[in-house]
Amino acid sequence: MTVSIELIPGRCEGHGVCEAIAPEVFQVDDDGMVHLLPGGDHEDATALAAARSCPVAALRATS
Amino acid sequence: MRRVVVVGGSIAAVTAASWLRVRGFDGTITLLSAEKEQPYTRVPLSKTVLSGEATDASTALPPLDDSVVVRLGTRAVSLDTTARRVNVDNGDPVPYDGLVIATGGRARRLSPPGMSGERVLRTLADCVALREDLTRARTVLVVGAGLLGMEIASTCRTLGLEVTVVDREPPLRRVLGPVLAEVVTDAARKHGVSLRTVPGGVRLVGSRTLEGVDADGELLTADVVVSAVGDVPAVDWLTGSGLCLDRGVVTDSRGRVADHIVAAGDAAVVRGSGRRPHWTNAVEQARVAADALLGEDTSGASLPSYFWTNQFGVEVKVAGEPAGLGEPDQAEAAAGSMLLRWSGGAAATVNHTMPVRKLRQLASAP
Numbered sequence A: 001m002t003v004s005i006e007l008i009p010g011r012c013e014g015h016g017v018c019e020a021i022a023p024e025v026f027q028v029d030d031d032g033m034v035h036l037l038p039g040g041d042h043e044d045a046t047a048l049a050a051a052r053s054c055p056v057a058a059l060r061a062t063s
Numbered sequence B: 001m002r003r004v005v006v007v008g009g010s011i012a013a014v015t016a017a018s019w020l021r022v023r024g025f026d027g028t029i030t031l032l033s034a035e036k037e038q039p040y041t042r043v044p045l046s047k048t049v050l051s052g053e054a055t056d057a058s059t060a061l062p063p064l065d066d067s068v069v070v071r072l073g074t075r076a077v078s079l080d081t082t083a084r085r086v087n088v089d090n091g092d093p094v095p096y097d098g099l100v101i102a103t104g105g106r107a108r109r110l111s112p113p114g115m116s117g118e119r120v121l122r123t124l125a126d127c128v129a130l131r132e133d134l135t136r137a138r139t140v141l142v143v144g145a146g147l148l149g150m151e152i153a154s155t156c157r158t159l160g161l162e163v164t165v166v167d168r169e170p171p172l173r174r175v176l177g178p179v180l181a182e183v184v185t186d187a188a189r190k191h192g193v194s195l196r197t198v199p200g201g202v203r204l205v206g207s208r209t210l211e212g213v214d215a216d217g218e219l220l221t222a223d224v225v226v227s228a229v230g231d232v233p234a235v236d237w238l239t240g241s242g243l244c245l246d247r248g249v250v251t252d253s254r255g256r257v258a259d260h261i262v263a264a265g266d267a268a269v270v271r272g273s274g275r276r277p278h279w280t281n282a283v284e285q286a287r288v289a290a291d292a293l294l295g296e297d298t299s300g301a302s303l304p305s306y307f308w309t310n311q312f313g314v315e316v317k318v319a320g321e322p323a324g325l326g327e328p329d330q331a332e333a334a335a336g337s338m339l340l341r342w343s344g345g346a347a348a349t350v351n352h353t354m355p356v357r358k359l360r361q362l363a364s365a366p
């Protein structure tokens, strides 16, 4: 089973909660929006904890 | 420690459970949530979900993995710290070796028990009920001009309703401080909200149903009355447990309450620094508390707290606590946007794009 984390278009408000937990996977750029970094491990427990921490539920984990 | 029980079903509870796994805890984790929905975020409930722009389902958080047992519709009713058991309303006592208290808060109400008609907004069910009422309303009275009350007022204006907000203090002062509060209040006035300051406070009038609000002798009425007068930490179930309660459950800086017991989020009051009922704080406290339960100390490295609000076309992001700091000592303004800094350890943006990481660093910079 492979898990992949996706950003739901139009929802991110740049609160950076995900980035604070898993900076290897999420990065908020100067445009104030989150970007999923290439090569990040989406199955890692830390990345999934981060995906669950978004206050506007902008991150989805699909398998 | 083989069995951890997490009491609560929202962000502090979910983060604590997730974080125990991140740290390699491989015993059982059982999450007890009084709500019937899977964990969701409350943040959009006063904003896009109340307006109908976003669906109820869009609030769902990504699910916990299968290794965590989630018991929905299960309310903790009392705690036995000697036998190490949580008593619940729908089954046998739940034994634990480690306990996380994450029961958050519930909306404070002004009406006496038995009076109907006062709306509040804390849960998804509250939001659905209020939204339904708003479809039949023309006028709305919001009691409480804090972040929540003003967000509700903003959403009601976008729905075309006539909105009055009453509070005993000027809007948002206590949480944002005078300068930021004025920026947002100005936007609210321009959006046509009627703002009333009633120094003596208000009283709900009615017997079985709410008839209106007594504001220093004047009766205010509206099709819908919604109170946003703060939340009460949901720690009633801990009465008699022997744990130290002082509005919430009292913790040290690592979230520790007693042996094998930690707490995080809106239910927690940190000795010496108090309660911070915001999302980011719930996430950060839950991580530190989960670590403490596993015997690790990760409380040192934290940045200033962070919260935000969106209302009347104004997006405010705040690092640190500017409320007690008066005038900012540095301000940059461009068309419609601002960056403010207080040397006492706070910074804020208004409609200004900047990564929150940088904002928090700016707040803590000397």
Ligand SMILES: Cc1cc2nc3c(=O)[nH]c(=O)nc-3n(C[C@H](O)[C@H](O)[C@H](O)COP(=O)(O)OP(=O)(O)OC[C@H]3O[C@@H](n4cnc5c(N)ncnc54)[C@H](O)[C@@H]3O)c2cc1C
Pocket (backbone or CB within 6 Å): B007, B008, B009, B010, B011, B012, B013, B032, B033, B034, B035, B042, B043, B044, B045, B046, B074, B075, B076, B077, B102, B103, B104, B105, B106, B121, B122, B123, B148, B234, B237, B264, B265, B266, B267, B277, B278, B279, B280, B282, B306, B307, B308, B309, B310
């Ligand atoms: C409408 C609204 C908008 C908000 N907007 C923002 C915002 O823009 N920015 C921001 O920073 N913060 C915002 N907040 C605050 C933020 O949502 C809270 O700080 C956060 O939800 C706290 O999380 P928590 O897990 O500690 O508690 P809660 O979210 O209160 O969750 C507590 C959980 O425990 C459960 N529970 C309670 N008692 C029991 C029991 N006895 N047994 C079992 N389960 C129990 C509850 O059912 C609930 O699931 C908003 C809050 C609301 C209500």
Ligand code: SF4
Pocket (backbone or CB within 6 Å): A011, A012, A013, A014, A015, A016, A017, A018, A019, A026, A028, A033, A034, A053, A054, A055, A056, A057, A058, A059
């Ligand atoms: S936590 Fe959510 S809103 Fe914040 S940066 Fe990450 S995806 Fe965006």
